[in-house]
Amino acid sequence: MNKKKLLSLIFLCFLSTITYSQTAKPWWKRNNLRVIQTNLPAYEAATLNPDSLVKDLIDHSANTLIINAGGIMAFYKTKLDFHYTNPYMKEDMLAEVVKKCHQHYIKVIVRFDFSRVHESIFKAHPDWCYISPKNERIINTDMYVVSINAPYVQDKAFKIIEEVIDNFPIDGIFLNMPGYQVNNPYEGKYHGIDQNEYDKKAFAAYSNGTALPTVEDKTDPVYQQYLSFKKSTIENWSERLHQLVKSKSNQIAICTYLDKHVDIIRHESQTNSLPYWPYSASDNVSNAANSFPEHIISNSSIQQISFQSRYNAVEPEEVGIRLYENIANGSGLDISMMGDMRGYEDERNFGIVKKIYSHHKKHEQYFGNYTSVAKIALIAPGAWPSGEPMQEYRGIQLMLKEAHIPFDIIEDAQISNLKEKLQKYRLIILPEISYLKPEAIALLKDLNQQGTSLIATNRSFFDSPETLQTLFGAKIVNKDHDGSGFYLSPDNKELFKRFGQQKMLFWKFNLGLYDLSDADKTYLPILSKGRPGPPEIIGGHEPTNYYALGIKEQAKAKNAILPINLGKLYYLHGYEQHKNILLDVIDYIFPENGQIVQTNAPERIEVILQEYKKNILANDAQKQSDGLILHLVNLTGFSGNTYFKPLPVYNTSFKIKTEFKPSNIFSLNSGSAIPFTWASGFVSFKLKTIEDFDGIVINR
Structure with missing residues (x-):
C-alpha cells in the first residue's frame, strides 16, 4: 500500500472513531455504576500513588472513579490565574490516574466545586463572593463562599471546566454543592439570602425592578418570586454547562444533585440527624428514579459520621443496608470517602464494600433495568425533605415498608410532569403535601375522576381550601391544634379491624380540627383532653364532635383525609396502633393492595x-x-x-x-x-x- 492510500485509510479510521464517540449510546446509560469517590484533602495529592489507587479500585470491583480536579483548587497544572493551585499538587498525578484507570476499563469522573474560592482570589475579587444581609461572609479557614450570579460562577467556572476537558480524556464531571449557598454546612450555621450586588441586579432584571428579599418567608410573594428566580438562574447555568460539555463529547457525563441538563442525578445517604433512618437509600433512589425516570441515579453512601468527624466511618452494617437498597431500587453502587484507600483511618467498611461490589459485578445482568410493580405512590415533600414534612413523610413510608406494601416515591414538584406514570397507580398518598402547582392539583383531580384514590394527612392542601372541599369534603377550623392529651376512638370495627382490643388511642403533636360535614363518612371521633393529675381525678375524655378521618366517595374512587400528624407520631414514637390506622384505611380504600x-x-x-x-x-x-x-x-x-x-x-x-x-x-x-x-x-x-x-x- 502506497503512503497516500495509507494516510487516507488512517484518516477514515480517525473519522470513524470521532463519529462513533459522538453517536454511541452514552456509557452511563447501562446503569451499572460501581463508583468509588476519593475526596482528596489537598495534602494527599502529594502522596497519592496512581498504581495503588487503581489496584484498590480493581480489588473492590469498582468501574468508576470520582476524583478531584478543580474549582476550590486545581489538582493539575492550570494556566488560569483565577484558579488557585493546590500547593501539594504533583503535575502528572491527575493525568496518570486517568491513563491507568482507562487501561483497566475504569471510567473517570472528575470533581469540581465552585462554591468557594481561595482567600487570594477573594482579595483580588471580593465582588465575586457571598455577602449576607448582616454584611457577613461565609468563610471556611481560607475559603470564601461565592455568589452564583457573579463572574466567577457565570464565566470563570466554564473556563476551568473547558481547560480540564481539553487536557484530560475524562468520562464525566461531577459538580459538588451547586446552586445558591446560604448555609455554612460545615459549621451548621445559616447566614441568609445572598445580598451580593450581582444578585441584586440579576433579580431586579428578572422581577422588573423588585428589591432582593432579605428574609425567607414562604408567605411573601416577593420571596416566592425569588424562589422562581433561583430556579431559573440555576437551570440557565446548567443548560450552558450542558452545551459546553456536549460540544466536546456526548460521552462525557454530567453528574450532580440537580435534575435539569444532567445525565446522572447523584444523591447521598448520610447519618446526620436522629432518629437514624435505615431506609435512606431506598428513600433517595425511589424518589429520584420515579420522579426523573429518564435519568440514571447514583446514590452515594457517605462514609463519614459528620462534617466534623470525617475520618470516622459509619458502621459496616449500615453501609451494607445502603448499598443493598441501592441495588434493589435500581441504582448502581456508590461510596464516598476521604482520600484513597491506602493508609485509611477507618478501614472497617472495606470488606462489606468489596463483598457487595463483587456481588453486583457477578450478577450485573439482573440489576439496573427495572419496572416497578407498585400500585401505590407516596408523594415526597421535595428531593431533600426536612422538618415536620419530612417526619410525616418518613413515618408513612415506615408504615408501608414494615407492612411489605409495594410503593413508589414521587417528588411533589414533579407531579405535573408525570401524568402517564401516575395513571398506573390505584392509590396516591400525600403526607403533609402543600404548595402544589395548580397544574399538579388539576392532574390529581383528573386522576381521581379516572379511579385513583387519595389519602392525605396532616396539613396537606391547607393552602387550597377549594381542593380540600372538592376532594375530601373538608374545611379547616384549626389546622394547628395541639393534640397532646387527646384520644381517638377506633369505634367502627368494620373499618378498624386491627383494633379489636382498643377503644382509645392516645395522641400527641398536631391534631387538626376540620369540618368534615361534606364528607360521606366520618370515623375516629376525637375525645377531649382529659383532666391531668393523680389517678383519683383523671378522666373526662368526652366527644368533641370532631373526627380524625373523613372519607369522600368519588365516582370511581374513595378519598380519605386524616388531618393529623399520623406519620410524625409513628416516626418518632413507633406505636403500632398509629400504623394500624393507616393500614386499615388502605385496606378499606384499596383492598387489592395486599395481593401483590x-x-x-x-x-x-x-x-x-x-x-x-x-x-x-x-x-x-x-x-x-x-x-x-x-x-x-x-x-x-x-x-x-x-x-x-x-x-x-x-x-x-x-x-x-x-x-x-x-x-x-x-x-x-x-x-x-x-x-x-x-x-x-x-x-x-x-x-x-x-x-x-x-x-x-x-x-x-
Whole structure:
C-alpha cells in the first residue's frame, strides 16, 4: 500500500472513531455504576500513588472513579490565574490516574466545586463572593463562599471546566454543592439570602425592578418570586454547562444533585440527624428514579459520621443496608470517602464494600433495568425533605415498608410532569403535601375522576381550601391544634379491624380540627383532653364532635383525609396502633393492595419487588420483561441507635401475584433453585434462610 492510500485509510479510521464517540449510546446509560469517590484533602495529592489507587479500585470491583480536579483548587497544572493551585499538587498525578484507570476499563469522573474560592482570589475579587444581609461572609479557614450570579460562577467556572476537558480524556464531571449557598454546612450555621450586588441586579432584571428579599418567608410573594428566580438562574447555568460539555463529547457525563441538563442525578445517604433512618437509600433512589425516570441515579453512601468527624466511618452494617437498597431500587453502587484507600483511618467498611461490589459485578445482568410493580405512590415533600414534612413523610413510608406494601416515591414538584406514570397507580398518598402547582392539583383531580384514590394527612392542601372541599369534603377550623392529651376512638370495627382490643388511642403533636360535614363518612371521633393529675381525678375524655378521618366517595374512587400528624407520631414514637390506622384505611380504600406481596417475613425484612429485563446489550430493544426479582434486605440488626449484624431469618413464605407461570426461581446469593407452586395468578415459595440480603429471580 502506497503512503497516500495509507494516510487516507488512517484518516477514515480517525473519522470513524470521532463519529462513533459522538453517536454511541452514552456509557452511563447501562446503569451499572460501581463508583468509588476519593475526596482528596489537598495534602494527599502529594502522596497519592496512581498504581495503588487503581489496584484498590480493581480489588473492590469498582468501574468508576470520582476524583478531584478543580474549582476550590486545581489538582493539575492550570494556566488560569483565577484558579488557585493546590500547593501539594504533583503535575502528572491527575493525568496518570486517568491513563491507568482507562487501561483497566475504569471510567473517570472528575470533581469540581465552585462554591468557594481561595482567600487570594477573594482579595483580588471580593465582588465575586457571598455577602449576607448582616454584611457577613461565609468563610471556611481560607475559603470564601461565592455568589452564583457573579463572574466567577457565570464565566470563570466554564473556563476551568473547558481547560480540564481539553487536557484530560475524562468520562464525566461531577459538580459538588451547586446552586445558591446560604448555609455554612460545615459549621451548621445559616447566614441568609445572598445580598451580593450581582444578585441584586440579576433579580431586579428578572422581577422588573423588585428589591432582593432579605428574609425567607414562604408567605411573601416577593420571596416566592425569588424562589422562581433561583430556579431559573440555576437551570440557565446548567443548560450552558450542558452545551459546553456536549460540544466536546456526548460521552462525557454530567453528574450532580440537580435534575435539569444532567445525565446522572447523584444523591447521598448520610447519618446526620436522629432518629437514624435505615431506609435512606431506598428513600433517595425511589424518589429520584420515579420522579426523573429518564435519568440514571447514583446514590452515594457517605462514609463519614459528620462534617466534623470525617475520618470516622459509619458502621459496616449500615453501609451494607445502603448499598443493598441501592441495588434493589435500581441504582448502581456508590461510596464516598476521604482520600484513597491506602493508609485509611477507618478501614472497617472495606470488606462489606468489596463483598457487595463483587456481588453486583457477578450478577450485573439482573440489576439496573427495572419496572416497578407498585400500585401505590407516596408523594415526597421535595428531593431533600426536612422538618415536620419530612417526619410525616418518613413515618408513612415506615408504615408501608414494615407492612411489605409495594410503593413508589414521587417528588411533589414533579407531579405535573408525570401524568402517564401516575395513571398506573390505584392509590396516591400525600403526607403533609402543600404548595402544589395548580397544574399538579388539576392532574390529581383528573386522576381521581379516572379511579385513583387519595389519602392525605396532616396539613396537606391547607393552602387550597377549594381542593380540600372538592376532594375530601373538608374545611379547616384549626389546622394547628395541639393534640397532646387527646384520644381517638377506633369505634367502627368494620373499618378498624386491627383494633379489636382498643377503644382509645392516645395522641400527641398536631391534631387538626376540620369540618368534615361534606364528607360521606366520618370515623375516629376525637375525645377531649382529659383532666391531668393523680389517678383519683383523671378522666373526662368526652366527644368533641370532631373526627380524625373523613372519607369522600368519588365516582370511581374513595378519598380519605386524616388531618393529623399520623406519620410524625409513628416516626418518632413507633406505636403500632398509629400504623394500624393507616393500614386499615388502605385496606378499606384499596383492598387489592395486599395481593401483590403476601409474606410472613418480619417487619424488619425490607421487601422490594421489581419487574426486570436482563441488563445486557441484546435486550435493549426487548419490550417484555424477563420476569420478576424479589429483593430482600435484612434490617433486623438495626436497633434504633446502633447497626448490629443482622440476624438470620428462617422459613419465610412468599405468595406473589404474577401474570405468568414461572419457568424457574433461584437465589442470586446461593445460585440454588427454589421449589414453587403456581395457581390462579399467584406463585408461592419458601426460603429456608435470609441472611443480610438476597435477590430471588422469578423467570418467565
